[in-house]
Structures are given as C-alpha cells and as structure tokens.
Amino acid sequence: xxxxxxxxxxxxxxxxxxxxxxxxxxxxxxxxxxxxxxxxxxxxxxxxxxxxxxxxxxxxxxxxxxxxxxxxxxxxxxxxxxxxxxxxxxxxxxxxxxxxxxxxxxxxxxxxxxxxxxxxxxxxxxxxxxxxxxxxxxxxxxxxxxxxxxxxxxxxxxxxxxxxxxxxxxxxxxxxxxxxxxxxxxxxxxxxxxxxxxxxxxxxxxxxxxxxxxxxxxxxxxxxxxxxxxxxxxxxxxxxxx
Amino acid sequence: xxxxxxxxxxxxxxxxxxxxxxxxxxxxxxxxxxxxxxxxxxxxxxxxxxxxxxxxxxxxxxxxxxxxxxxxxxxxxxxxxxxxxxxxxxxxxxxxxxxxxxxxxxxxxxxxxxxxxxxxxxxxxxxxxxxxxxxxxxxxxxxxxxxxxxxxxxxxxxxxxxxxxxxxxxxxxxxxxxxxxxxxxxxxxxxxxxxxxxxxxxxxxxxxxxxxxxxxxxxxxxxxxxxxxxxxxxxxxxxxxxxxxxxxxxxxxxxxxxxxx
Numbered sequence: 001x002x003x004x005x006x007x008x009x010x011x012x013x014x015x016x017x018x019x020x021x022x023x024x025x026x027x028x029x030x031x032x033x034x035x036x037x038x039x040x041x042x043x044x045x046x047x048x049x050x051x052x053x054x055x056x057x058x059x060x061x062x063x064x065x066x067x068x069x070x071x072x073x074x075x076x077x078x079x080x081x082x083x084x085x086x087x088x089x090x091x092x093x094x095x096x097x098x099x100x101x102x103x104x105x106x107x108x109x110x111x112x113x114x115x116x117x118x119x120x121x122x123x124x125x126x127x128x129x130x131x132x133x134x135x136x137x138x139x140x141x142x143x144x145x146x147x148x149x150x151x152x153x154x155x156x157x158x159x160x161x162x163x164x165x166x167x168x169x170x171x172x173x174x175x176x177x178x179x180x181x182x183x184x185x186x187x188x189x190x191x192x193x194x195x196x197x198x199x200x201x202x203x204x205x206x207x208x209x210x211x212x213x214x215x216x217x218x219x220x221x222x223x224x225x226x227x228x229x230x231x232x233x234x235x236x237x238x239x240x241x242x
Numbered sequence: 243x244x245x246x247x248x249x250x251x252x253x254x255x256x257x258x259x260x261x262x263x264x265x266x267x268x269x270x271x272x273x274x275x276x277x278x279x280x281x282x283x284x285x286x287x288x289x290x291x292x293x294x295x296x297x298x299x300x301x302x303x304x305x306x307x308x309x310x311x312x313x314x315x316x317x318x319x320x321x322x323x324x325x326x327x328x329x330x331x332x333x334x335x336x337x338x339x340x341x342x343x344x345x346x347x348x349x350x351x352x353x354x355x356x357x358x359x360x361x362x363x364x365x366x367x368x369x370x371x372x373x374x375x376x377x378x379x380x381x382x383x384x385x386x387x388x389x390x391x392x393x394x395x396x397x398x399x400x401x402x403x404x405x406x407x408x409x410x411x412x413x414x415x416x417x418x419x420x421x422x423x424x425x426x427x428x429x430x431x432x433x434x435x436x437x438x439x440x441x442x443x444x445x446x447x448x449x450x451x452x453x454x455x456x457x458x459x460x461x462x463x464x465x466x467x468x469x470x471x472x473x474x475x476x477x478x479x480x481x482x483x484x485x486x487x488x489x490x491x492x493x494x495x496x497x498x499x500x501x502x503x
Contacts, residue, residue: 034298035298035329035383035384036295036296036297036298036384036386037296037297037330037331037332037384037385037386037443038329038331038384041384048284050283050284052329052383054329054383054384056328056332059332077327077328077329077336079327079329081300081302081325081379081381082302082304082323082325082377082379083283083285083286083289083302083303083304083379083381084283084285084286084302085285086285086410087304087306088304088306088377088379091323091325091339091379092338123328125327125328125329127327127329127381127383129283129300129381130283130284130285130286131285132284132285
C-alpha cells in the first residue's frame with residue numbers, strides 16, 4: 001500500500017471522499033453474453049472499473065503435457081488493456097498479471113466441476129478495459145458469469161469483492177485514491193451459496209479484529225453482487241431459473 | 243467453428259455466388275449492422291467502440307511526453323497498435339504478437355498516418371526537447387469477420403474525440419486533438435470466386451484473398467493492402483474501388499454524426 005498518512009481519505013463527518021458510507025460498495029452492473037464469438041461472456045462494471053470475460057471450451061487441451069487425466073484444466077489470462085489506466089500500459093504479460101491469472105485460475109478450478117471434463121481445457125480470458133482499483137475482483141465476477149453463460153457446470157458462482165483499511169478505519173471496496181493511499185487491501189473470491197472462500201489475497205496491515213470486520217463487509221457485499229449476477233443471467237435467458 | 247469442412251464451405255460459397263447470394267442472405271455489397279459509440283472508456287483520452295455484426299472492437303487513445311527524433315525536432319509521433327488477443331475468438335492463441343496482428347496494426351496505422359489527418363508539427367511542445375506521442379491501441383474483443391474495417395473505424399473515431407491531457411503533464415491547458423480529416427477503410431474478401439464487402443467469419447474461412455482500401459475525405463487513396471493467397475484483375479479492383487468510395491462516405495457520415503455534426 002502506498003504513502004499512508006499524507007492524504008486525507010475520510011471527511012470530518014466520517015464519510016468517504018466519494019460520499020460512500022464505510023460499508024457501502026460502488027455500484028455494480030453486469031451483462032451476460034456480450035461477446036458473440038465466445039462460448040460464454042460477461043461484462044462487469046464495478047464503479048469505474050470495466051472487466052470483460054470470455055469463455056471458450058471445454059476443448060481439447062494442448063499441448064498434451066498440460067492435460068490432466070482426471071479433470072479439465074482452466075487456463076486464465078487476466079490482461080489490462082493498454083488504455084485502461086491513467087498512464088498507458090505496454091501490451092503483454094507482466095509479473096502482476098501472471099500472478100493474478102494463476103490464482104484466479106485456481107479459484108475457478110475450485111468451483112467449476114472440472115472432473116466432468118477429463119483431459120480438456122476451459123479458456124477464460126479476462127480483459128480489463130478501465131481500471132480504477134479492484135480489477136481482479138471485477139474480473140473474477142465477470143469470469144464466473146461468463147462460465148455460467150457458457151453452460152459450464154459449477155458448484156456455485158464466485159464473487160470477487162475487496163475490503164481494506166484507510167485512516168485506521170476498515171472500509172468496503174476501496175476506490176483508486178483509497179487503494180493508493182490506504183493501509184490495507186483484502187480481495188477475496190466468495191462462493192455465495194456455500195459461504196466458502198476460493199480466492200484470497202491481502203497486503204498492508206490489519207489487526208485480527210480489523211480482518212474480521214473486513215471479511216464481514218466482504219460477505220455482505222458478495223451477497224449484493226451475487227443478486228446482480230443472477231439477475232444478469234436471468235435476463236440473458238429470459239427469466240429462467242438460475 | 244467449421245474448420246473441419248472448409249472444402250464444403252468453399253463449395254457452398256461458390257454455389258451462393260452463382261445465385262448472387264450470401265450465407266447470411268446479404269447482397270454482395272451490403273454491410274452488416276454497424277454501431278459506433280465514442281467516449282466509452284474512462285481512462286482513455288479518446289475512445290470508441292465499433293460493432294459490425296458479431297465483431298466487437300474497442301480503441302483507446304493515450305498520450306505520452308517524449309523527446310523528438312533528432313532529425314525531426316519539431317514533430318510529435320503517432321503509433322497505432324492492434325492486439326489480437328485470445329479473447330477475440332477460439333482460433334487466437336496466446337503469445338507474442340502474431341504476423342496477422344502486426345499486419346492489422348500496420349494497415350490501420352498507414353491509413354491514418356498517410357492521410358495526414360494529424361499534423362505532427364502540432365504535437366510539438368518544446369522543439370528538440372518535448373513532443374507528444376499519440377498512441378492508439380485497438381482491442382479486438384470478438385472476431386466474427388472483417389476486423390480490419392472495425393479496427394480502422396474505431397481508431398479514427400477514437401482519435402477524433404481525443405483530448406490532449408496537457409494539464410496532467412503540466413504543459414498547458416487540455417485541448418482537443420486536431421484531426422483534420424476522417425480516413426476510412428473498406429475491405430473486400432473473395433468468397434465463392436467473387437469479391438464481397440464486409441465479409442463474415444465464414445466467408446473469410448472459406449474465402450481467398452482480401453483487399454483493404456483506405457480513402458480520405460476527397461476520395462483519395464491513402465493505403466492499400468492485399469492479404470492472403472490469391473490474385474485479382476485490374477477490372478475487379480476497379481469494381482471494388484467504386485464500392486469502397488460509396489461505403490467510405492457512409493461510414494464518414496456515421497463518424498460525423500457520433501461527433502454531433
């Protein structure tokens with residue numbers, strides 16, 4: 001986390017600079033089936049973040065050395081478009097995007113019924129078109145809706161959310177300034193029906209109590225986002241049960 | 243995708259050509275539905291989204307300060323890059339830029355650069371020291387045919403809405419990027435033995451060579467490219483060149499309308 005202490009992030013009345021309450025998340029909009037070329041797709045707008053996910057497969061896994069005899073492998077690529085940030089990003093993978101891709105793939109492998117598709121591969125492409133803190137979470141949410149849109153069997157959806165700490169105060173869903181100048185960030189991937197956690201990262205400084213409160217906020221937000229995900233899938237399939 | 247049956251697809255395209263019809267029922271020179279939206283990406287200084295049928299392309303413009311080339315101390319620079327990432331379709335593989343994506347980038351880049359719509363001198367801040375580098379990044383999200391035209395349209399539309407972020411770089415006030423014209427690309431693919439406009443993915447798969455023509459406001463040629471295996475006659479070119487003129491006028495009006503003119 002960046003330069004703590006030199007930027008005021010909470011107003012005198014305790015509200016945040018963008019007017020949100022401590023446990024209030026940015027608005028989330030989700031649309032399923034946005035990319036005609038893909039087998040499944042979704043666009044998630046979370047605050048000013050825009051994440052698009054495309055799913056291809058299940059398909060033959062090649063090269064053969066990546067095949068698993070008992071299950072499908074999930075091949076995730078998280079990528080930020082060059083124009084997604086204030087300063088242009090040079091195209092191509094970097095260490096950050098490789099790490100996020102890896103842990104996102106492992107999170108998705110924990111919810112997709114991969115054992116139904118031995119020796120195959122499911123490709124998940126996450127493209128960030130606009131980045132304002134929280135893109136990995138928006139990407140996970142988009143990937144989950146895209147997998148469901150592709151008709152791939154899953155134990156549950158998975159929701160990406162984050163809480164953090166600014167000015168010694170735990171808040172839900174850090175925005176850009178709060179992420180840059182805050183003290184901690186706790187992004188998680190939550191299975192909304194089972195209450196399990198499939199994705200977990202954290203950096204900064206949290207006391208055990210602060211961790212518990214941040215996680216409480218995350219579960220609350222996951223429930224809200226889950227409703228938006230289900231609505232998006234219902235809209236896509238004309239009011240069918242999801 | 244029907245990659246297993248290209249010969250059957252070729253036969254079907256040839257049969258349809260004899261009836262002057264197409265797989266999706268379009269006329270030979272008829273485009274699919276086109277939409278254009280600008281200012282649609284929060285962090286880009288200029289942006290556009292283009293859809294042509296099931297093809298979806300975004301373009302974003304970013305600026306950076308750089309030192310000019312020693313032989314051109316008063317000129318800024320323009321760079322256009324297109325990424326064909328695996329998100330765009332099943333056939334795309336991860337890895338370094340493919341020859342296809344480099345060709346796409348360079349054809350779009352040439353059309354814009356050679357039209358002279360950007361005066362490189364206008365990008366100079368301090369001669370010999372500081373100039374603007376303008377970067378257009380094109381992102382293909384869904385390829386269902388004719389990504390060249392979609393990329394060309396998104397690039398010029400994004401450029402024409404771009405605002406130079408001078409305040410953020412502490413070199414004056416923000417101002418609109420000066421773009422003096424609207425170069426437009428029109429692409430033709432040989433499918434079933436004859437050229438068609440705005441080819442679909444199936445027509446590209448079962449077709450042969452393609453020709454890309456970029457025309458300026460006055461109908462002058464600014465870039466040409468022939469891609470893939472195949473040959474064509476001057477008479478065939480004359481026919482598609484006439485069609486290109488008509489389609490470029492229509493798309494230029496679409497850009498003007500999106501700008502509110």
